Amino acid sequence: MRIWESNIRKVVPYVPGEQPDKENMIKLNTNENPYPPAPGVRKIMDEFKEDTLRLYPDPCAGMLVKEIANYYKLKPEQVFVGVGSDDVLAMAFMTFFQSKKPILFPEITYSFYDVWAELFNIPYVRCSLADDFSFVIDDYKRENGGIIFPNPNAPTGLCERLETIEKIIKYNQDVIVIVDEAYIDFGGESALSLLDKYENLLVVQTFSKSRSMAGVRIGFAMGSPTLIKYLNDVKYSFNSYTLNRFSLEIGVEAIRDEVYFKSVNEKIISTRERVKNELLQLGFTFPDSKTNFVFATHEKYNAKDIFLALKENNIYVRYFDKPKIHNYLRITIGTDEEMDALLDFLKHYIGK
């Protein structure tokens, strides 16, 4: 080892889902939305003054912050935006989890949490889930330096009731509690309604799933002005200008077009419910998903084998080779046609 290597931070990075780019592939592996972004985006691109790209964007992302605040009936001082919710969560880990006590998150959850904890040297403990993957509230009553969990949880897809979420927050008012709501728009109940009661609560959402903009990179956090101020201080100490001029404009458009947003989510929810029924008939079981994916397992068939067979047939789903979930497939809800292709394959595979 060269001497300079001793000064280097060495980490085991998060591994994102494959991003294959094959002709006619059916891509159900990274929970992208099968429908395009709000139709107004085209007009924005047509009318965008490319000359303005020579100028820095607004470091406060004011127009987008204001639009999000309006939509969720908050004050602009309660909204923070970043380069996707991963950027927002990374900043939040850096800002809020500075205790020497361990932070808590579920044993099965978004696999970036432990990566961030390792990156920032934050100790952590995983809280158990019940056999049906639901939260065990008592496990969040131990001493801790902060709490984070997704609701609905990923990759299980299960959504906890707001009552459960509030019990956890209520018990943990001396630390920051982050509720990661990447999938909330697909039928769950947001913790946003608790912001007025708990100054230590941060709710994180994203444009990547329900707003069809994974390729734009916009995520946001909502919380008390105190939390948002601390988060912005760290953000401005890291990178002043994050969202580019183009992202700011189309982000605003996505928020404004509520009709399109709701219609897309309704379509996905309706496809999801149909897919659930069909999967049940094929002998699959799954936690009751409130997301744009289903986390399915089959008693008689090996998930990894199905995953590989699907891949052979140009259908990509996500498989996690991890304890307790190694016989599950995470299947994104695509268009009806895409799901029919998947279901046809599974019918054939299972021999029904």
Next chain:
Amino acid sequence: MRIWESNIRKVVPYVPGEQPDKENMIKLNTNENPYPPAPGVRKIMDEFKEDTLRLYPDPCAGMLVKEIANYYKLKPEQVFVGVGSDDVLAMAFMTFFQSKKPILFPEITYSFYDVWAELFNIPYVRCSLADDFSFVIDDYKRENGGIIFPNPNAPTGLCERLETIEKIIKYNQDVIVIVDEAYIDFGGESALSLLDKYENLLVVQTFSKSRSMAGVRIGFAMGSPTLIKYLNDVKYSFNSYTLNRFSLEIGVEAIRDEVYFKSVNEKIISTRERVKNELLQLGFTFPDSKTNFVFATHEKYNAKDIFLALKENNIYVRYFDKPKIHNYLRITIGTDEEMDALLDFLKHYIGK
């Protein structure tokens, strides 16, 4: 103070230059390029398939990395891209400066360095500059945990000779040395030619200045495959998907249009040289700038007064209220017309 506040990282953030947006203002305060980005950008926006925004971008930013590597005759494994050079530098601080020994940077320099050092709890020492603002090489011979400096330096504008840069690197082969070349395309000699010799050297550049894309947020680092690998590991542990689909495409276009790139830089250099002469005639002095700004001072007139008077007249330049440079103005090189307006004002102000 609420108990949860004790777990929060508290920092004094970097303060970016004002981003006023007034009609007919002359904006010479944040070193933006007065000319638009490569003309091909319009075509890319027209032809961009907005439907693809629903999909994640390539986490490796492969198309842009490859294009930059081609242009600079490097291997793709030697190139890292991020959301502006501030993002790249923040990642580099986090990755490479993990020693308990202080890192070194010039006493007058980019004012984000000490902000990042504070953010990541990295000890630092400032190295003296000579009276003419040039580097004092011997000051980089003390024990350290890493070195960073801009070349040309900002806000002085002074460019050190490659020989000087190499002496510093040669003496410091046990730590990572970062040369921040945000302004190198305006006439300086890049340290890129030293990459073959020094595996511990990282060169950082940006699309914000010479490529007229401050509003797009693209920065990049070039170094040995070993350094780039470590940097990517940290990046993938922070945020997998940073550059959006749109930025990737227009970044490639900016690199490909070398003719436009060179013509813009020649125009700025020519305007700069003319402005230097005129400023001299007005009694201003300045380090010999190789950037797209001039760092000027006047024996008889107070810089802050001039700054405020210019602002009154809708002409924005940058003023730093800091020791040793509180009588200087950092004036971005704009179009010839913009600089004429500035010079006319100064002639009038000075009474010539």
